[in-house]
Amino acid sequence: MTPPFPELSDRARDIFRLVVQSYLDSGTPVGSKTLAGLPGLNLSPASIRGVMQDLEEAGLLAAPHTSAGRMPTETGLRLFVDGMMHAVAPSEQERAAIHAGASARGPVEEAIAATTAALSGLSACAGLVLVPKREPRxxxxxxxxxxxxxxxxxxxxxxxxxxxxxxxxxxxxxxxxxxxxxxxxxxxxxxxxxxxxxxxxxxxxxxxxxxxxxxxxxxxxxxxxxxxxxxxxRPVLIVRGQANLIDPRAAADLERVRGLLDELEGKEEIARLLDSAREGAAARIFIGSENKLFALSGSSVIAQPVRALDGQVVGVVGVIGPTRLNYARVVPMVDFTAATLARLLA
Missing domain, CATH: 3.30.390.60 (Heat-inducible transcription repressor hrca homolog; domain 3)
Structure with a gap:
């Protein structure tokens, strides 16, 4: 259930959006001086710090260290994803890569695995596909x-x-x-x-x-x-690209990644998580502790049901990555992959 969010002034909304976008791009907390240097804001660092303090008190931002900048909390990320994010459609090259995976020759499982690998590579996350048990003729x-x-x-x-x-x-x-x-x-x-x-x-x-x-x-x-x-x-869950979960820029994340890789070994739990997204009309996004399975590893999951032409759910596709993943880019990419797999599994 989405928690209630505080009402934000236009200024607070603009600053909050910039903090989130900068954090998702860099993976590091954002300071007031950095924001003051961005075009279009026209505010002093002191004014920005005051707004950021208000956002922190509202539970939308957090400061990991006293002297550091701010980063969005899980609540803040949920607000951003649900109400502020501007989705970016996959590029022609990205669509072609996903199509190429689905066109792989051989058994359908190999094409599904290739498509999952393509999604993983493009999103810089681990790709997940849950498909029904298939018995070939x-x-x-x-x-x-x-x-x-x-x-x-x-x-x-x-x-x-x-x-x-x-x-x-x-x-x-x-x-x-x-x-x-x-x-x-x-x-x-x-x-x-x-x-x-x-x-x-x-x-x-x-x-x-x-x-x-x-x-x-x-x-x-x-x-x-x-x-x-x-x-x-027979396995019904395909996982590709676990290596993408290891960010060489974030040595402090090694313990988080180690825990996440351990969790990925428990395919039954992940399959249950993906299966919970089957009834959704669109992508379902689990951010950090919103899902108990990945609460300790600080990870997000984006899952989208794969629907045949008659509306029947024939699988679920998704990605798992750090909470700071690029939601605006990855959510439409998962959606496109689901549409591609729908034609493959029809």
Whole structure:
């Protein structure tokens, strides 16, 4: 819930905006002399200090040290983001980079990862994409003998993805059983998902409609089982660009970054955070302690639902970075990436 903000005079609003913008650009507190030197303000450093003191008392600015300038608090950043920020649309080059990622050849997961990496590089944040579990439609299911009592089960998807698992062969396997099992599976896999294949073949075997001997039937069941056993554990969260969270200019931030990287390892919690943004009509912005997950690391998350043409949410895309990230530039960039991924995931 957005907290109530104090009413600001035009002068206070102008100074506050300049403090925030200067801080987001430099990452360092801003002093009254710096602001007095900016064009268009026409105020003395003393006058500016008085206004900044008022803004500090209102909880919008803070001074990290007695002699330092001011920087926005999380409350101040929320005021800026919600009521003062002027969004900057992605440039043609930035849009092209995101499109290039989404156009990557190969399985759709690789294109999603490339798009996430592009967003990370452009935003100088870590890129996050939460996508639903996807089962590609299958093109081929085969077995390759490895000698002895083992074989390689190979699954090829229509999207070009390839998965393989080593399986133990059932005893009593007749010559030609690998080929027979592969032919049987291929006949039942084309155009189907693995879940569809599992249900269909199990039904046929149970009804004894499959013309297979016991050993070959066991091989078919074993091949389907080993390919399905980790389906529920397939990752649905893609994270790229964690190195962007390390700012070489801010050595004092190393402890914050170390904590943040530890938090990124807890993918389940991050997935839950991103999932909370699914119902939003636009980007949802979590600033610092507004979200318990990143309260200690002083980080912000921008998350945007990815909607198909029919309005259905098919994923969530976002970035995570320091609270001083360039919201005006990054929020529209996340929005553009969401629209690009919507076409990819449709």
């Amino acid at each position: 299958l093109r081929q299911f085969s077995f390759v003998g490895l000698g002895g009592d083992r074989a390689l089960a190979v699954l090829v998807g229509e999207d070009g993805s390839v998965e393989n698992r080593v399986i133990d062969l059932p005893p009593g396997l007749a010559p030609g059983a690998l080929e027979a099992a592969a032919n049987f599976l291929s006949a039942h896999t084309v155009g189907q998902t693995l879940s569809d294949v599992r249900r269909r073949i199990a039904g046929e075997i149970a009804a004894e409609r499959a013309a297979l001997d016991d050993a070959t039937r066991a091989l078919v069941e074993r091949g389907i089982a080993v390919m399905s056993e980790d389906g529920d554990r």
